Amino acid sequence: MRKTFFFFLLSFLIDQLVSAQTPEVLAIRKYGNRNAGNIINEFSEFLSLPNVAADPAGLQKNATFIMAMMNKRGIQKVQLLNASTSGVPPVVYGEVIFPGAKQTLVFYAHYDGQPVNPTQWAKELDPFQAKLFSNAINKGGINIPFPTDGSYNKEWRIYARSTSDDKAGVDAILNAYDAITKSGLTPGYNLKFFFEGEEEAGSTHLSEILEKYRPLLQSDLWIICDGPVHQSGKKQIVFGARGDAHLDLTVYASKRPLHSGHYGNWAPNPGMMLAKLLASMKDENGRVTIKGFYDDVTPLTAFERKALEEVPSVDEQMKKELGISAVEMQGVTLSEAIIQPSLNINGMQSGNVGKMASNQIPTYATAVLDLRLVLGNDWKRQQQKVIDHIKTEGYYVTDNEPTDEEREKYAKIIKVIPGQDGINAQRTSMDLPIIQKVIAAVKTTSKDQIVLQPTSGGTLPLFLFEKYLNAKTVTVPIANHDNNQHAENENIRIGNLFDGIETMGSLMMIK
Template sequence: MLESVLTHLQAHKQTHIEELKQFLRIPSVSALAQHVPDMARCAEWVAASLREAGLEHVDIMPTDGGHPVVYADWLHAPGKPTVLVYGHYDVQPADPLELWETPPFDPVIKDNKLYARGSTDDKGQVLLYIKVVEAFLKTAGSLPVNVKFCIEGEEEIASKHLPAFIEKHQERLQADTIVLSDTQMQSLGKPALMYGLRGLAGFEITVDGANSDLHSGLFGGAVQNPIHALTKLLSSFHDEEGRVAVKGFYDRVLALSDKERESFKQVAPDENKVRTDLQVSGLYGEQGYSFYEQTTSRPTLEITSVSGGFQGEGIKPIIPNRASAKIACRLVAAQQPEEIMDAVEAHIHAQSFPGVTIQLDRQLYGNPFITPIDEPVMVAAAEAYEATFGEWPVYTRSGGSIPIIEVLGRVLNAPVVLMGFGVPGENLHAPNEHFHLENWDNGTATIARYWDKLSAISFGEKV
């Protein structure tokens, strides 16, 4: 079955690329109101493509005030796992247009790269899965696994309506595992499995003093200065070794295994080059961890802005009545944003700051995500990559946050596999975005092999 599928994909590659060009010509920019009709047209295009591939129950499903989700399924493999394919059909704005070498919504192939907005993020990678389904159904008449699709239109605007959609349609979306291709390989020809993303807790601290700004000559030295109190508080958040000094901050952190730390050495950047590129005299962070570990796999507390007092030209000799700071904590499995902000608030109340009141305003929440690398679905993905690329993928984690991935895994109680076929330097979110077409071949082959390997995995009853 598998060989005939791979042969079909090769034989119809040019037709599939032409269809991808059609997909890319639709300016489905979710962030701009002027493109609302294009978003609807793009959802219709995705639905038609899913129907053409042989999927059933194709449905353009509304969200509560946002762009629609396109759903489809094929559920005729009794006793086999069910895979939910997640992706998105919306794209970033093309600005600045003057920096594009070719029109952003008029796809062009140069040097075996397809240039267009959305080519790598995420239309090219979404269509890979649809064409693999089509190849299986046209050659074998069946799939080795059951498949569902959930293709949203708001990923580029933080998936703001999707969490509620997933909760509402949990039963329909239920699956044994989830897969998406919206990440990158290590480099061209070198696969990578990203298995962890950091979460986020963002808040603002406000320190209030007197009921108005005060003359520093009349009141200085006798009335608490909110900036003094704030800077003392901020300096208490870290110890001399770069660790966060908030009690309980590290309580839930999962320790890195020797296997993980060894794998990171294959992808870690040259720290001297990082220092040189950033033009800093030295790197600084939690001791005992590499730069890569510090920025992907350890939690942080970063002060992102501080404000207070007169900010104009010259000096205004006052005691300001208010000072504030904004803070972003990047979290790792299994930390929880609410607990971290509770711990920070307790840390604040444990300090002594007479003459001021301090408030913490909680603003950003995002749980961290991780799928252990020895999870059977991860092993199957690694084996599929190896069969296609001739080498085992490296394991990576990201310092950034994609909260919807954690939501999918948690609500559906299913492991998530990030199986990317993008390549660093493909300019996602930037002018001249492109997709290496050799990864069209490699991507479809890897997905086909992955589903074939998944069919042998037994999933127990969910609790």
């Protein structure tokens, strides 16, 4: 009880002390305003470099570009950290050690991006050519030229792959350091910079890099710059991330496609079978019905529950924005929903639709399940819970194409391929002294409430930093919430990019 009281008292005192923006924040803002043209020009060049996993040469060009950015800013020991496995995109690393500093902050972002299908982007857009718009395209924004005088409106948007996820993070971190040094400011912590190139591919080899370079990567806190600000537009600090795991499901029926008139009502339809199986995994209120799905969840602490209660409600805003009138879990807010484990259908396929549709009974139906995890869940254990449920529904589970003998023996056959790239959830205690310094620093950059989220809905490889480095992490995102990350027409709002520079700079100046 005394500990809880102390936390709330400390939070109150921070609010009182941080009532105005500091001279350091004002100096960083002034630098950003004066150098906006150069910052955007460099960012646009960065965005022109393809950065998808299928293009290793492109990823290497991105790494080389970042090294040049770091060297230009006087960052020391700039180098590539390579995994033990060959062919893995490298981490770009650098550091600055300040006289008298006894503690160290590591700033993390990633430079790889999601795959692109140019045909799905708006007709005036090229995923790897930065375009400036007067507003979001869906809000009537039009393509405008980049200003020659460096004067940018905060509501303008830059469109290109990775504008928000996560080249904006790289850009904000390095320009924050530039603003600090060129404004004559001296951080009280040593600073390290760690830019990953495999995050969108699941950070499969990140553990190798962390283990290999453990002495180099020791620190007091990792600050993760990835993801969007709160949907209300307010800045937020996120103290954890959900884990993630996948399952590929394939239900089998007849060995060849069948005429639906000749065999309908007689031959099993794999699409219908899969639909019924998936429907058995959730009830009408959105709760997962799989046995034990919620059993091992670690409850929120009193601090975290209090923070969750203070998160602004955006449910009505998001329903209107997304064009939906109901939510999956009735009576549960968005903030409450993302602190629970979830089961999502990423996609389903069986036969053809649209102009390619035909009157047939397909031979198979397939789906991919996405399991989001919270603290306490283990990704392999969560996958097994789903497999056990499938068995209770009467299915014979295999990991190969069914043989003739299996087809004769079992009426319901499913191939299940558990993804091997699962990642567990992580959460950092909100009452640590260094975390309180982070909260105080971010509050100096805004007069609005800073949203404190116990965990994010998305997934980051945070538990790996904890496992291999015994490190603490905190996520401070900067992108606008409607940035279309992972999809077509990805964008960054100009105001968010420059606010991000201020935020990262304020964190570099914590004492």
